[in-house]
Amino acid sequence: xxxxxxxxxxxxxxxxxxxxxxxxxxxxxxxxxxxxxxxxxxxxxxxxxxxxxxxxxxxxxxxxxxxxxxxxxxxxxxxxxxxxxxxxxxxxxxxxxxxxxxxxxxxxxxxxxxxxxxxxxxxxxxxxxxxxxxxxxxxxxxxxxxxxxxxxxxxxxxxx
Amino acid sequence: xxxxxxxxxxxxxxxxxxxxxxxxxxxxxxxxxxxxxxxxxxxxxxxxxxxxxxxxxxxxxxxxxxxxxxxxxxxxxxxxxxxxxxxxxxxxxxxxxxxxxxxxxxxxxxxxxxxxxxxxxxxxxxxxxxxxxxxxxxxxxxxxxxxxxxxxxxxxxxxxxxxxxxxx
Numbered sequence: 001x002x003x004x005x006x007x008x009x010x011x012x013x014x015x016x017x018x019x020x021x022x023x024x025x026x027x028x029x030x031x032x033x034x035x036x037x038x039x040x041x042x043x044x045x046x047x048x049x050x051x052x053x054x055x056x057x058x059x060x061x062x063x064x065x066x067x068x069x070x071x072x073x074x075x076x077x078x079x080x081x082x083x084x085x086x087x088x089x090x091x092x093x094x095x096x097x098x099x100x101x102x103x104x105x106x107x108x109x110x111x112x113x114x115x116x117x118x119x120x121x122x123x124x125x126x127x128x129x130x131x132x133x134x135x136x137x138x139x140x141x142x143x144x145x146x147x148x149x150x151x152x153x154x155x156x157x158x159x160x
Numbered sequence: 161x162x163x164x165x166x167x168x169x170x171x172x173x174x175x176x177x178x179x180x181x182x183x184x185x186x187x188x189x190x191x192x193x194x195x196x197x198x199x200x201x202x203x204x205x206x207x208x209x210x211x212x213x214x215x216x217x218x219x220x221x222x223x224x225x226x227x228x229x230x231x232x233x234x235x236x237x238x239x240x241x242x243x244x245x246x247x248x249x250x251x252x253x254x255x256x257x258x259x260x261x262x263x264x265x266x267x268x269x270x271x272x273x274x275x276x277x278x279x280x281x282x283x284x285x286x287x288x289x290x291x292x293x294x295x296x297x298x299x300x301x302x303x304x305x306x307x308x309x310x311x312x313x314x315x316x317x318x319x320x321x322x323x324x325x326x327x328x
Contacts, residue, residue: 015178019178019181022185022186022189025189026185026188026189026192029189029192029193032196032198033192033196033197040199040202046202047289047293047294049203049293049294049297050297050303050310051203051205051297051300051301051302051303051310052203052204052205052293053203053310054202054203054204055204122204124202125289126289127288127289127290128236128289128290129288129289130285130286130287130288130289131230131283131284131285131286131288131289131291131292131319131322132283132284132285132322132323132324133285134289134292135283135319135321135322136322138207138209138319139321139322142209147209148206149206149207149209150204150205150206150207151204151205151207151293152202152203152204153202153203153205153293153297154200154201154202155201155202
């Protein structure tokens, strides 16, 4: 007996809506993903305040200093003293003066004499860092010739 | 005349291979999903830090200085907020709300922006930085409860020289 082939038995799924959705998702993740090279350090747990708003005009030149504690996996402080995080290197706050002078030299080499005066020193300090040490760091920065300062805080404060 | 479809015409239809495209698209999707990191937005406060006595050389009259003293407990928590000579307590966040009200009283009930006023925050050496930020925020302005937009009072905030332990 001869069996006739049934050509129309294969049902083709319409892929168009799925592809549309997938591209929508890709577009969403591409927009949300932050590729910007921020100088933020995850070890610093910033204080939160509702009034802290990002500057309307992004600063052209800034020097970000991350100050925080070295903590273990449980979040306990390994050392009671805070450090300035400089890449993989951790420098005690009061020993940071020479590094600031170096930053000034780099700024002058890159943008000419007096460039450091237009540079804002942005301080990202952990909530538990003693205020006195932040002031000491500002003093060291002033000695190195920097004049503009800003404090960073998270702007999404939980109520209560 | 009836035209019969020949087998040659059927083979002329090109089928797009969707499988590789879908593979790549899913790869991209997984990449973006894994690299997604939601970072909390950060804002900042500008701080004026006059160097030594250089500010006194200007002909302009010096701005009216409001002094806010922040006392710390030995463990670095807030001991007392003192506005001028008046203690405002240490019950966070109510004490900073009181400080904010005092500033509003000075600036004017109209919520005006005071350009000729500056606040000097004098904090104890070991006071946690978070309280200093709260004090700076309370002096700078407030969030309007109706519009949820920030209302600025004083922009000129400075820090007093550090009070090193044993120097007081």
